[in-house]
Amino acid sequence: MAAASPEPMILRVVQPDQARKFKLSSRPASVDALINILKEQLDIDLDFDLLYEDPDFDGKLTSLNDIEELPQKAVVHISLSQDSSSSSLLSDVSSPECLSRWPTGPFPVPTFDFDVEVELRDGNAEYEKNHTPLKVTRDLKHDILEKLASTIYGFKAYPSDEDIAMAAEALVAKHPCLKEAGSETGWNGWKCNLKFKMGNYRIKMRRAGCQEVLHRRV
Template sequence: MEWKCKLCSATANTRGQLFWHYTVLHSQYSRVQLAFHTSLRSSDVPVFVLTRNQKMAAAQKHVLRVYVARDTALKLTLLERPKSVEELKEIMQDRFKPRLDGDFSLHYEDPDFDGDLCLLVDIQELPEKGTLRVVRPEEEGNRVYEESGKMLKLKRSQKSEILKKMAEMIYSFKPYPHEKELAIAAKALITAHPCLRMTAGEDGELGWKRHIGYKVASYRNNLAKVGVAEVAINTGRRSRNNPDNDHPHQNIKKARKAEVNYIINLPKDQTPATLETMRD
């Protein structure tokens, strides 16, 4: 007996195969609806189960291995092709946060060139199964610097992002770093990324040292404004409106060597007395 689909011109040899057709192509029947059709032969049911698995596999249109760093690959599964490369980048930033903060480009292994990397510009070039590599401006800049000695010209937003990351990292080790420590951080930055030198000479890190120092100070001020006790305790010093207060750079209250959490933010609605009671 031949079974015909009411929604298209397809035909099937068994009722079970017709149900499979509806489920895959028209999504008209769920598992619950299928259970009411008791006239299905037992030999038809496995056909449905198998093809439903095939449907799930077919729905995964893009299975990608994404290298977010040189030695770090993550799996990305997309049920449909994104509308643009920018949308794909936004999806990756959301799935892989915070690994993909900041600006980057995507390169794919092009089978037309024996797997050599090509810049992904047209979303239609996105492979259904393949490898993508995240390339950041400084990485591409290092390659150009090695080949031609040309330094990378950063956009304002890119420079701000680098300084923000540096400030957060430095603060996690020491809220009030010395000049020498800022110089060490700046040197480490341009050693890892020579293309970021601000000048071609040996003092290429001096500009970064000043900018990092300003950014760390700004980062502390922002934390103080939201009530982080470790830095808020040092606010309200000498200014035009308070000329008799302590000098901003004298008698700074900060942790001693190897000391952590010397001034902590208490949990909401708690006081030292209530915490002592809880400990007892």
């Protein structure tokens, strides 16, 4: 009797700023194997854990510790590890390609493209009157994060967790309409998004031949 063929898996993978559908020909051998597949497919340059929507608990998020726990059709969420910033050992190393030293005062939030600045200006005015946060579209979030990542990279290719928090805090301080309702700080989500963006930005620079990240790949 012929052995049964491997059953494919269908996953919806949720990141802080997007969600994507993946079809796997078979179940990965382990959770680590699945993480490695997602790192490669999503170009993620950070360590992360996986949570899944557990059907036994009405879809509540549960840490994925055993690959056999994952249904054949599942929604998994990427959760950054506490030490996910690859700069933990590298952030204080001098960088020959950086344009300037990391600022000692508040992070200098850059000027965004004209249409982004107009949207933020109007959003800030509305927030000042009614404390209504801006509804951030996917395109707007992308433009903001891309510009912030470029600015951070001008100081450090591998910013520390504290550096990224500093940039996220400064962003919301300058543009209060971006403050996150229900967040203890108002900018934790931006910090998480920015971590992912920095990882992707380093990959882009590495592919462009940037020596700073070619020599420090971790």
